[in-house]
Amino acid sequence: MARAELTQDATEARIAALDLPKGGKWATSARNDALARFRAMGLPARRDEYWRYTRADALNQPTATEASLFDSRETMVFDKVDRLRIVFVDGVFDAAASDDLSLAGIEIERLATAAQADIHWAKDLYGVLETRGQTPVKRPFAALNSAFATDGVLIRVTGAAAKPVSLIYQRGSTQADAILHHVIKLEKGAEMTLLENGPAAARFNKVLEVDVADGARFHHIRAQGRDHERRAATHIFAQLGSESQFKSFTLTVNGILTRNEAVIEFTGDDAVAHVAGAAMGDGDFHHDDTVFVTHDAVNCESRQVYKKVLRNGAVGVFQGKILVKEGAQKTDGYQISQSLLLDGDSQFLAKPELEIYADDVACSHGSTSGAIDMDALYYLRSRGVPKKEATDLLVLSFLAEAVEEIEDEGLRDEIVGRLTGWLARRGG
Amino acid sequence: MLKINNLHVKLEAEDKAILKGVDLTIEPGTVHAIMGPNGSGKSTLSYVLSGRDGYVVTDGTATLEESDILDMEPEERAAAGLFLAFQYPVEIPGVGNMTFLRTAVNSQRKARGQDEMSAADFLKVIREKAKTLQIDADMLKRPVNVGFSGGEKKRNEILQMAMLEPKMCILDETDSGLDVDAMKLVSDGVNALRDAGRSFLVITHYQRLLDHIKPDVVHIMADGRIIKSGGPELALDVEQNGYADLLAEAEAQ
Numbered sequence: 197m198a199r200a201e202l203t204q205d206a207t208e209a210r211i212a213a214l215d216l217p218k219g220g221k222w223a224t225s226a227r228n229d230a231l232a233r234f235r236a237m238g239l240p241a242r243r244d245e246y247w248r249y250t251r252a253d254a255l256n257q258p259t260a261t262e263a264s265l266f267d268s269r270e271t272m273v274f275d276k277v278d279r280l281r282i283v284f285v286d287g288v289f290d291a292a293a294s295d296d297l298s299l300a301g302i303e304i305e306r307l308a309t310a311a312q313a314d315i316h317w318a319k320d321l322y323g324v325l326e327t328r329g330q331t332p333v334k335r336p337f338a339a340l341n342s343a344f345a346t347d348g349v350l351i352r353v354t355g356a357a358a359k360p361v362s363l364i365y366q367r368g369s370t371q372a373d374a375i376l377h378h379v380i381k382l383e384k385g386a387e388m389t390l391l392e393n394g395p396a397a398a399r400f401n402k403v404l405e406v407d408v409a410d411g412a413r414f415h416h417i418r419a420q421g422r423d424h425e426r427r428a429a430t431h432i433f434a435q436l437g438s439e440s441q442f443k444s445f446t447l448t449v450n451g452i453l454t455r456n457e458a459v460i461e462f463t464g465d466d467a468v469a470h471v472a473g474a475a476m477g478d479g480d481f482h483h484d485d486t487v488f489v490t491h492d493a494v495n496c497e498s499r500q501v502y503k504k505v506l507r508n509g510a511v512g513v514f515q516g517k518i519l520v521k522e523g524a525q526k527t528d529g530y531q532i533s534q535s536l537l538l539d540g541d542s543q544f545l546a547k548p549e550l551e552i553y554a555d556d557v558a559c560s561h562g563s564t565s566g567a568i569d570m571d572a573l574y575y576l577r578s579r580g581v582p583k584k585e586a587t588d589l590l591v592l593s594f595l596a597e598a599v600e601e602i603e604d605e606g607l608r609d610e611i612v613g614r615l616t617g618w619l620a621r622r623g624g
Numbered sequence: 625m626l627k628i629n630n631l632h633v634k635l636e637a638e639d640k641a642i643l644k645g646v647d648l649t650i651e652p653g654t655v656h657a658i659m660g661p662n663g664s665g666k667s668t669l670s671y672v673l674s675g676r677d678g679y680v681v682t683d684g685t686a687t688l689e690e691s692d693i694l695d696m697e698p699e700e701r702a703a704a705g706l707f708l709a710f711q712y713p714v715e716i717p718g719v720g721n722m723t724f725l726r727t728a729v730n731s732q733r734k735a736r737g738q739d740e741m742s743a744a745d746f747l748k749v750i751r752e753k754a755k756t757l758q759i760d761a762d763m764l765k766r767p768v769n770v771g772f773s774g775g776e777k778k779r780n781e782i783l784q785m786a787m788l789e790p791k792m793c794i795l796d797e798t799d800s801g802l803d804v805d806a807m808k809l810v811s812d813g814v815n816a817l818r819d820a821g822r823s824f825l826v827i828t829h830y831q832r833l834l835d836h837i838k839p840d841v842v843h844i845m846a847d848g849r850i851i852k853s854g855g856p857e858l859a860l861d862v863e864q865n866g867y868a869d870l871l872a873e874a875e876a877q
């Protein structure tokens with residue numbers, strides 16, 4: 197059998213294992229379109245350049261691999277933060293566990309409900325940014341998501357949201373295969389903070405589409421952790437209007453397979469987008485950050501800051517691109533991806549890319565892999581700091597540039613607390 | 625306080641002997657100075673005493689208040705009261721100077737079974753000490769030694785020493801790169817710490833530092849050995865006549 201046919205069979209097997217959710221006109225047509233997109237591109241194959249460093253097998257197969265439930269007495273991240281809680285268990289909205297979905301400055305609806313409505317504001321957005329994000333590189337799991345997502349939230353922000361909206365993903369089953377799709381529309385000048393945390397499911401496919409209108413500001417802080425056995429493919433698609441701001445930070449600790457894609461497009465002038473990630477993995481950890489930033493407007497600033505701490509054979513991947521289209525003058529693009537390898541077994545694979553068609557731009561990128569600085573370690577120890585603590589301090593300092601992308605001090609402290617906890621649980 | 629006996633040290637990476645039988649005894653409350661040409665092994669001695677990797681002790685002993693320090697981890701030596709002011713202080717991006725100092729102080733207290741210092745107490749003490757060394761709030765906030773001038777780095781070393789209150793202080797070329805004013809500041813900082821229970825080993829190239837920090841004993845080191853010891857006048861002799869005569873004299877023996 198030819199390779200193409202093999203891929204086609206796998207794609208059809210994947211589709212056959214899922215049901216296209218029923219819904220109103222707009223939702224049904226969006227889902228059918230997405231299904232057609234997915235069929236046309238097919239699942240990633242091994243020869244697929246965009247999946248060169250990450251094996252998609254566990255994401256490709258028709259059903260989820262079982263993942264044992266994680267039992268922890270530790271409190272969840274963000275627990276101390278005043279926020280509106282929206283809980284999903286195995287990818288299904290749990291009204292009883294969630295707060296009342298009303299908040300000043302913001303409208304929140306469940307995708308599962310909104311999809312039943314015949315006409316809905318989300319019809320101009322659902323799957324739309326995802327579709328734009330399929331060019332020039334295809335992202336099959338995002339198309340699959342738009343077709344088959346069963347739940348999620350639709351959020352319209354009209355003013356300044358009174359407090360952060362917090363999506364909490366809990367697990368109850370060892371084999372849930374969850375597909376969630378969220379759409380967020382920030383109207384002109386609106387502002388909100390979105391928090392995400394929790395293991396979600398044995399296999400998790402999530403898409404977040406964010407439309408940031410002129411002058412609006414979006415803050416996103418996500419923590420992926422705990423359940424080491426989870427397999428996840430997530431996508432963020434964002435479109436930025438003029439003078440808008442988009443800031444997204446992701447913490448990842450543990451995880452056999454995590455592929456986080458972020459696709460950011462500047463369509464209005466003078467906007468700012470920062471995406472950052474701090475990941476720490478031990479052993480059979482595989483973490484992939486794949487980022488694509490498109491500058492199609494004047495005087496916009498983008499920053500990609502990704503840091504990974506790897507040990508005992510853990511693998512970190514970074515694929516990051518800055519595309520500056522013709523006419524996107526005065527672009528300020530920055531990209532840094534770094535790994536700290538705590539031993540000789542770990543691996544960092546990086547593919548930084550710049551593609552520039554405008555002449556008046558300032559873009560820089562850098563990628564490095566290094567070990568703990570032995571001089572710094574000795575210096576700390578000579579001042580009485582024990583080796584383990586000195587190492588942890590250097591690990592935290594390595595991650596600092598990414599963590600500092602979190603503007604809110606309280607939220608930053610929450611994330612640092614998680615990092616510190618993870619380090620403390622590891623041996624020396 | 626510190627007793628070094630027939631210390632022989634070679635490099636770990638290559639078979640090269642650096643220290644070739646160093647003997648040195650420093651009594652509590654005294655200040656000893658070591659002078660000597662470049663490459664004679666002064667820094668190596670300070671590194672070996674503080675526990676840096678890369679050196680192998682092939683013979684001899686070193687004890688701090690009767691305990692053998694050569695078998696200890698660097699942090700244990702620090703907790704036992706040893707402090708080295710580095711010739712080249714290390715930059716640590718991403719770690720705030722204040723955090724670094726608080727972590728160091730509390731690690732040592734913990735190792736000695738004492739309670740940690742409260743954040744408020746720590747702040748009070750450090751502000752006071754920083755002020756006398758003319759270290760401003762900005763320098764305390766910045767990452768350890770990053771972007772510090774040569775003089776600022778050396779002052780920062782003395783601040784650490786003042787905060788950690790060690791018993792045995794080794795200063796490796798703390799005067800290098802300092803102008804006259806900075807030298808005065810640093811020396812005043814050191815002199816303020818002099819007391820009956822604390823000893824100093826001051827490694828320097830120039831006699832001028834010893835005008836400010838008056839030594840009880842001066843040693844001359846050459847080619848991995850102490851070739852001559854004497855009073856403060858030995859430093860003046862070196863200043864006037866250089867090392868040549870001393871080296872020739874040692875050679876002749």
Ligand SMILES: Nc1ncnc2c1ncn2[C@@H]1O[C@H](COP(=O)(O)OP(=O)(O)O)[C@@H](O)[C@H]1O
Nearest residue numbers: 635642660661662663664665666667668669678
């Ligand atoms: N890590 C090292 N690798 C190679 N050579 C070294 C190392 N440490 C010291 N040396 C050598 O040992 C000798 C003594 O150096 P050092 O202790 O720095 O002398 P001083 O401080 O008296 O100038 C020099 O010849 C120096 O090159």
Ligand SMILES: [Mg+2]
Nearest residue numbers: 666667711797
């Ligand atoms: Mg030296």
